[in-house]
Amino acid sequence: MEDKNLHISLKCLFCGCDLKGDSKKEVQSGDMLKCQECGENNDYDSVVAVAIEEGNASIADYANQEIEKMLKGIFK
DSSP states (O other): OOOOOOOOOOBOTTTOOBOOOOTTSOOOTTOEEEOTTTOOEEEHHHHHHHHHHHHHHHHHHHHHHHHHHHHHHHTO
16 A cells, blocks of 8 residues: 545635635634635634544545455455
8 A cells, every 4th residue: 555645625614615824823723714715704623623524534435445456456
């Protein structure tokens, strides 16, 4: 199995666009992140929870694909 890098960006809960902001500003639990596209405020904790779920789903999908590849080689 090869090493794979996974990039998950924080997305607006309302419009789905990537959230962008000042990279020098530190955000923490309870902060509100304003979407530059739609102007809605996003709860930081909710945005992070969605990103974690997306990452977990991507990792599970990748692992399943790799397991299928390995099993195909065994049963030839």
